[in-house]
Amino acid sequence: MNGNRVPPGKRNWLWPRLAAPLILLLRLGAAAEPPAEKLPGPSPILQSVTWHWETLQTAAPGSDLWPITWGADDHLYTAWGDGGGFGGTDSQGRVSLGFARVEGGPIGFRGVNINGGQDAEHPSSFPGKGKVSGLLSLGGRLYANLNLQDGTWPDVHHQLAWSTNQGATWQRAEWRFDKGPGAFQPAKFLNFGRDYTGVPDHLAGYVYLAGFRQPATRAEVKGCLLARVPVARLLDRAAYEFFRGCDSAGRPQWDPAGELAQPILSDPRGLTSCSVVYSPALRRYLATGFHTGPGQLGIYDAPEPWGPWTIVAEYEDWGGMGTAGEGLSCEFPAKWMSADGREAWSIFSVYGDGGHLGIGAHDRFNLVRVTFNRKPAAGKPN
Secondary structure (H helix, E strand, C coil), rough: CCCCCCCCCCCCCCHHHHHHHHHHHHHHHHHCCCCCCCCEEEEEEEEEEEEEEEEEEECCCEEEEEEEECCCCEEEEEEEEEEEECCCCCCCCEEEEEEEEEECCCCCCCCEEEEEECCCCCCCCCCCCCCEEEEEEEECCCEEEEECCCCCCCCEEEEEEEEECCCCCCEEEECEECCCCCCEEEEEEEEEHHHHHCCCCHHCCCEEEEEEEEECCCCCCCEEEEEEEHHHHHCCCCHCEEEEEEECCCEECCCCCEHCCCEEECCCCCEEEEEEEECCCCEEEEEEEEEECCCCCCEECCCCCCCCEEEEEEECCCCHHHCCCCCEEEECCCHHHCCCCEEEEEEEEECCCHHHCCCECCCCCCEEEEEEEECCCCCHHH
């Protein structure tokens, strides 16, 4: 009973045995997310998204996930799972987790395996176990949110890892994010400009990390949470705090207690793999999240990382891929955004039967050009 045993002969034997589970239930009740009963409203800025499927490029068949960040050396850095990475296959060069560099522009890019995978520059640091959902370049270092795969998803621990040599080798923090129903599960770092430059002044000095509350067994994630940590204390677990809502003046409130965290974005249809990037031209944050299947994608925008979030586009059959399988990740690298914010490129990953349909994006690195269509100003054409 977690240390609550009472020596024989004690008359108050019942309360200590009930106290621990009762307190646990109360804590889990307090940690439960409020029901997401309504969809976010429509974006006041963006009207729609055009996907230019004729520009679709694919690589690295058999490898999935592909989170992205803009490095200090002007290259993009990414990670994959369960495959050989660029130039590899599902079996050739296969590792559980590998890291790669994407050189050049979106047209004619060159993918180079850095750590693990086919013909890699350096041997794998994670050949048998481990996945990365989020990457960040900051101060010339790469940081990764590492899923230790030490349980049945999503009941897994997460650990921060970092590289001081552009992904050649990796070190791990001595602590881990807790797991268990109600626990904060980190996912993706918020990305800004090259090597974490271009952060708005009122957000400067902090790193932001999107995640979710671990659901009960067979329950669905419907909300995205937000954590922040001072840049200088990124490797200090005690320095992390969580968004718990805004005060009456609209100012964000933060608390070190993860169980008090409130969703920044909720969707009753489900919300997995929430990624966020800042568009300086639009002065908006762009988020993506899959409801479940590879064709069930939502795109959202907001003036601040904590919202209010609104819907830009919603799909049930995005890319002709439908609902069978999983949508894993969809990101817009800040490096490949146009100066006016209208044009961008998406790197995305999907898995399962639906991924074989439509555009055929199952289990590989996928890249496609997108256009964000702005709503016309009053009295002006779009």
